[in-house]
Amino acid sequence: MLTASAAPMPxxxxxxxxxxxxxxxxxxDGRIDLIGLPRDELRQVLAEAGLxxxxxxxxxxxxxxxxYNRGATDFAAMTDIAKAQHPWLAERFVIGRPxxxxxxxSTDGTRKWLLRSEDGQDxxxxxxxxxxxxxxxxxxxxxxxxxxxxxxxxxxxxVRNLTAGEIVGQVMLARxxxxxxxxxxxxxxxxxxxxxxxxxxxxxxxxxxxxLKLVMDGDGLALSKRRITLSTSxxxxxxxxxxxxxxxNLAVSLHAVTKDVRDEIVPLNRKYGIEELLQACxxxxxxxxxxxxxxxxxxxxDKNDSDAEAHELVRLLKHYKLPAKVNLIPFxxxxxxxxxxxxxxxxxRFSEIIFEGGISAPVRTPRGRDIDAACGQLKTAAEKKSxxxxxxxxxxxxxxxx
Numbered sequence: 560m561l562t563a564s565a566a567p568m569p570x571x572x573x574x575x576x577x578x579x580x581x582x583x584x585x586x587x588d589g590r591i592d593l594i595g596l597p598r599d600e601l602r603q604v605l606a607e608a609g610l611x612x613x614x615x616x617x618x619x620x621x622x623x624x625x626x627y628n629r630g631a632t633d634f635a636a637m638t639d640i641a642k643a644q645h646p647w648l649a650e651r652f653v654i655g656r657p658x659x660x661x662x663x664x665s666t667d668g669t670r671k672w673l674l675r676s677e678d679g680q681d682x683x684x685x686x687x688x689x690x691x692x693x694x695x696x697x698x699x700x701x702x703x704x705x706x707x708x709x710x711x712x713x714x715x716x717x718v719r720n721l722t723a724g725e726i727v728g729q730v731m732l733a734r735x736x737x738x739x740x741x742x743x744x745x746x747x748x749x750x751x752x753x754x755x756x757x758x759x760x761x762x763x764x765x766x767x768x769x770x771l772k773l774v775m776d777g778d779g780l781a782l783s784k785r786r787i788t789l790s791t792s793x794x795x796x797x798x799x800x801x802x803x804x805x806x807x808n809l810a811v812s813l814h815a816v817t818k819d820v821r822d823e824i825v826p827l828n829r830k831y832g833i834e835e836l837l838q839a840c841x842x843x844x845x846x847x848x849x850x851x852x853x854x855x856x857x858x859x860x861d862k863n864d865s866d867a868e869a870h871e872l873v874r875l876l877k878h879y880k881l882p883a884k885v886n887l888i889p890f891x892x893x894x895x896x897x898x899x900x901x902x903x904x905x906x907x908r909f910s911e912i913i914f915e916g917g918i919s920a921p922v923r924t925p926r927g928r929d930i931d932a933a934c935g936q937l938k939t940a941a942e943k944k945s946x947x948x949x950x951x952x953x954x955x956x957x958x959x960x961x
Contacts, residue, residue, distance in 0.1 A: 586677050592655040594731060595724025597769060598623060608651050618644075626654055627779040630731070630740030656735065657728050669927030670736065676701075676725060680718055682757050684729040686737070686749065687926050693737075694751040697729050699767050700758025705792050708824045709814070709857050711893045720763040726770035730780060742780060752782060754789045755810070761794035761801060768805050784808075790855065795831040795839045802844030809843050810853040810886075811836065815863045816871040824859070837879045851882040851919075858889050858901035858909065869909045873916030885913050885920040891928065
């Protein structure tokens with residue numbers, strides 16, 4: 560057993576077997592990434608590695624504080640843990656961050672990161688600063704299964720779900736980049752989180768729930784659930800569970816008010832229709848006038864932007880007595896997109912009709928267009944660069960062979 564100041568001498572070339580919890584993705588070096596582990600699992604892996612129960616509990620508390628309050632990525636920085644234990648911990652565990660493949664900063668201050676997992680999968684995170692807040696858009700999957708036609712991620716196949724650690728890791732990396740350690744609620748640039756990145760959060764429910772619990776933990780990253788929004792395309796059976804087990808704000812990718820149009824642009828509508836979706840919104844736990852449900856509506860020229868559709872949107876939201884806010888989003892085009900952006904005048908008139916109906920309908924200011932900030936665009940650009948580089952190398956090899 561370990562004492563307070565010593566660890567067992569490691570056997571050269573050997574690492575004690577430790578069960579890999581579901582929150583972590585397996586690493587090629589055999590170590591366990593501690594980012595994303597709930598407190599109990601953090602204590603468990605320390606115990607399985609050889610610490611006695613008392614030591615595992617103490618070390619878990621110390622490591623938790625250094626990870627989530629101080630932003631430490633190296634055990635050597637943990638000054639209240641004996642130096643003799645630092646190599647033992649480093650041999651078995653890692654405090655990871657996603658690999659940054661590419662980082663871009665827009666002229667408007669928007670930051671975008673193309674990230675790579677331990678198994679070589681790419682995903683994205685975007686930080687959007689505003690005068691009174693800073694919002695991090697977080698991914699939950701590599702790719703997506705929903706094939707929403709206006710969404711660039713929808714053109715990609717689903718590779719896998721992100722782990723809780725990979726989801727939390729996006730928040731940790733953003734705080735690194737913004738210089739927001741040690742963690743404190745005052746003066747933060749990163750004040751809000753939206754689960755609106757790559758993927759459908761409710762198709763990766765357990766990992767999203769576990770990651771957000773870490774983000775909301777008062778002794779962890781300590782973001783209020785009122786500052787976290789989960790966006791779904793309408794996975795109706797999981798919505799009530801999300802309200803009960805996570806309890807964050809809800810946003811719904813609505814984007815159309817008729818079956819034909821929504822079937823086209825959000826194919827999930829064929830499984831869970833508008834009426835069923837809106838009833839699930841009406842039943843969402845905790846929804847009230849102080850915590851309105853946000854309905855996202857991307858503005859597509861001559862597809863969903865008529866006066867009649869604005870009036871129908873007002874009618875539907877009032878029919879279901881929904882505490883609602885409508886977020887109008889000018890379409891952010893990407894190469895090969897099948898739609899165009901609605902004109903500014905059309906967007907403005909659509910917004911006016913909804914406001915006249917007594918429902919807030921602000922128009923989201925497009926951000927980061929100079930860095931392709933729409934979900935999936937940076938990943939696609941990087942893949943094109945990679946393919947171009949491979950083509951160049953192949954051509955050079957062929958030329959050398961004569």
